[in-house]
Amino acid sequence: MIPVLGLVVGIVLGLVLGPEVPVWMQPYLPIAVIAALDAVFGATRASLEGIFNDRVFVISILSNVVVAALIVFLGNQLGVGAQLSTGVVVVLGLRIFSNVAAIRRHLLGA
Numbered sequence: 001m002i003p004v005l006g007l008v009v010g011i012v013l014g015l016v017l018g019p020e021v022p023v024w025m026q027p028y029l030p031i032a033v034i035a036a037l038d039a040v041f042g043a044t045r046a047s048l049e050g051i052f053n054d055r056v057f058v059i060s061i062l063s064n065v066v067v068a069a070l071i072v073f074l075g076n077q078l079g080v081g082a083q084l085s086t087g088v089v090v091v092l093g094l095r096i097f098s099n100v101a102a103i104r105r106h107l108l109g110a
Helices: 002-017 029-048 054-078 081-108
Strands: none
Touching (some): 029 054, 029 081
């Protein structure tokens, strides 16, 4: 219940305050969101399987975001930022869909 309340409060604050993302951070934000979503779906899957660990979740979300941002940063420095960003999105997207499929199988028994 508390995580859902935190999510609702965060969404409301975001809508009311309307924060602006600094220009230098704009290439990294979508990648960070996808990396965080990967960790959230992984945690949901682990919770349904009864193996969820909050420390692993925190480390997973932080490491996913940092590694994804570093890959995008490196790509920008090398002049191939769009290609590496696409690679990060594809890899994390595959992991997200894999976790969603496992969640679906667990919930529907299929």
